[in-house]
Amino acid sequence: MTDAYAKELKSARRAAVKAGAFLRAAQHGADVVKRPHGEGYLDVTTREDLQAERIILDRIQRAFPADRILSEESHPDLVPTDGRLWVIDPLDGTTNYVKGLPAYGVSIALLVDGVVQMAVAYLPATRELYDAVRGQGVRLGGKPLTLAEPEERLAQSLVSVGFPHTRTKGTIDDAFTLYASLLGASSDLRRSASAVVDACWLAAGKTGAYITPDIKPWDIVTGVLFVEEQGGVASDFTGAPLDVFKHDGDRFSVAVVFAKNVAIHREVVTLTQSHAS
Numbered sequence: 001m002t003d004a005y006a007k008e009l010k011s012a013r014r015a016a017v018k019a020g021a022f023l024r025a026a027q028h029g030a031d032v033v034k035r036p037h038g039e040g041y042l043d044v045t046t047r048e049d050l051q052a053e054r055i056i057l058d059r060i061q062r063a064f065p066a067d068r069i070l071s072e073e074s075h076p077d078l079v080p081t082d083g084r085l086w087v088i089d090p091l092d093g094t095t096n097y098v099k100g101l102p103a104y105g106v107s108i109a110l111l112v113d114g115v116v117q118m119a120v121a122y123l124p125a126t127r128e129l130y131d132a133v134r135g136q137g138v139r140l141g142g143k144p145l146t147l148a149e150p151e152e153r154l155a156q157s158l159v160s161v162g163f164p165h166t167r168t169k170g171t172i173d174d175a176f177t178l179y180a181s182l183l184g185a186s187s188d189l190r191r192s193a194s195a196v197v198d199a200c201w202l203a204a205g206k207t208g209a210y211i212t213p214d215i216k217p218w219d220i221v222t223g224v225l226f227v228e229e230q231g232g233v234a235s236d237f238t239g240a241p242l243d244v245f246k247h248d249g250d251r252f253s254v255a256v257v258f259a260k261n262v263a264i265h266r267e268v269v270t271l272t273q274s275h276a277s
Helices: 006-029 047-063 094-098 169-185 195-203 217-229 262-275
Strands: 032-034 068-071 084-092 105-112 115-123 128-133 138-140 158-161 188-190 209-215 233-235 254-259
Touching: 006 047, 006 105, 006 115, 006 128, 047 068, 047 084, 047 105, 068 217, 084 094, 084 195, 084 217, 105 195, 105 217, 115 195, 115 217, 128 195, 128 217, 158 169, 158 195, 169 188, 169 209, 169 262, 195 209, 195 217, 195 254, 209 217, 209 262, 217 233, 217 254, 233 262, 254 262
Parallel strands: 068 084, 158 188, 158 209
Antiparallel strands: 084 105, 105 115, 115 128, 128 138, 209 254, 233 254
16 A cells, blocks of 8 residues: 555544544434525435534644635635545435434545545444545445455446435426336445445445436545446546536536446436436
8 A cells, every 4th residue: 555645644534533532422302403495306414514614624734724625614605626626515415314224424625636536434423434535445434345245237236326416396296207127127226315425336336337427526426436446437428528517507416326336327327318417
């Protein structure tokens, strides 16, 4: 293992674990402070999101004061440019968290010139710490992460799905038409309601694919590196390279396909490409 991004990885790991420990202790008193409104749009923010973000930002900004940061809570509209960019989701799976469910996580990633080079995900409920540096594979608890299942085909695999944030009749109907096709082509579907959790499941080989039609960059950049470092594929619904900063109007909206291997990716894209926008 080389020393590439060693300082960044150490800082991210410590920040993620500290924020995650706070979230775990505070979960059952979670306090919703903001519910952004828009036609058919669903999102939730809590005081715990904001405090976890402060914990992470404090460490990253002190260690790397010249770097830029894109974070869900305080910098959600930053337009990425070249150079070093930290992308942070202090609490992915907020609705689960508010309801007392264990499927939530902390995500911290570093992009350099638009490419994810280092990423950390911490799942507080299970105390699992995943991390990766490009070219060095994914680790769980500091040890190399191996694929749990060897399935090579979609029919043998579980598929995780994400629901669209915009809940209009059109987006719901289109999403569930796709999910019906996926259910028929796969072993079964799963929904954790946390993209970070889904990415960790896929990196471990527990699922064969993850598909979501409408998500934000801070939810998925960690997953991009995890999937690619485990020999999988990350793309948009057409199979083209993924633009993690794609916009729909004035907001981020990314349609994502993660697959455990090339064969499963090929099968999934035959289903998703007709739903590409």
